[in-house]
Amino acid sequence: MTSATPQLDLTIQKAIGKANRDSAPSSHDIRRWALAALQGDAEVTVRLVGAVEGRELNRDFRxxxxxxxxxxxVYGEGEALLQEVEMPLTGDLVLCVPVVVREAAEQGKPLEAHFAHLVVHGMLHLQGYDHEVAGEAEEMEALETRILATLGYPDPYA
Known part of the structure; x- marks a missing residue:
C-alpha cells in the first residue's frame, strides 16, 4: 500500500571522471528534486555518466x-498487474553530465536549474508521463514548471 507521503529509495551512482564530477549535482540536490516530482513510493537509481556511456545507452536502447x-x-510495469498487488515504482534515470553542461550553456540557463529540470522530467517519465503528443506534452510541461517553481527554479520552457 502506498503511504500518504511517498517514500523514495534512492541510489546515486557517479560513473564520471574528475572533470564531469566537478559539474555534477550533489546527491542531496538530486534527492530533493526527485522527491519533489514523486507521486508514489519508488525505488530509483540515478546514474551520472560521461559522453561515452551516454551515447552507448542511447544507441543500444533507443x-x-x-x-x-x-x-x-522503468522496470516491472506489468508485474504488479499480474500479481494484483501494489508495488513501488522501480526504475533508473541516466543523466549524461557533459550533455547537460553543454545544453545549460547553450540555452543560457543556470546549470543547477537545468539538472533539476531533467531530474524532475525523468521522474515524471518514470511515473508514466510523456510528451509525444501535443496534449500530453502540455500537461507534462505544466507539471514540470509547477514542480520546479516549488523548488525555486524558473520555468524551463520560458
Missing part, C-alpha cells in the same frame, strides 16, 4: 547514436 541529456528506464 537506436540513436549520440549522447542525450536524460534517459529513463
Amino acid at each position: 537506436g540513436k547514436d549520440y549522447a542525450t541529456n536524460v534517459l529513463t528506464f
Whole structure:
C-alpha cells in the first residue's frame, strides 16, 4: 500500500571522471528534486555518466547514436498487474553530465536549474508521463514548471 507521503529509495551512482564530477549535482540536490516530482513510493537509481556511456545507452536502447541529456528506464510495469498487488515504482534515470553542461550553456540557463529540470522530467517519465503528443506534452510541461517553481527554479520552457 502506498503511504500518504511517498517514500523514495534512492541510489546515486557517479560513473564520471574528475572533470564531469566537478559539474555534477550533489546527491542531496538530486534527492530533493526527485522527491519533489514523486507521486508514489519508488525505488530509483540515478546514474551520472560521461559522453561515452551516454551515447552507448542511447544507441543500444533507443537506436540513436549520440549522447542525450536524460534517459529513463522503468522496470516491472506489468508485474504488479499480474500479481494484483501494489508495488513501488522501480526504475533508473541516466543523466549524461557533459550533455547537460553543454545544453545549460547553450540555452543560457543556470546549470543547477537545468539538472533539476531533467531530474524532475525523468521522474515524471518514470511515473508514466510523456510528451509525444501535443496534449500530453502540455500537461507534462505544466507539471514540470509547477514542480520546479516549488523548488525555486524558473520555468524551463520560458
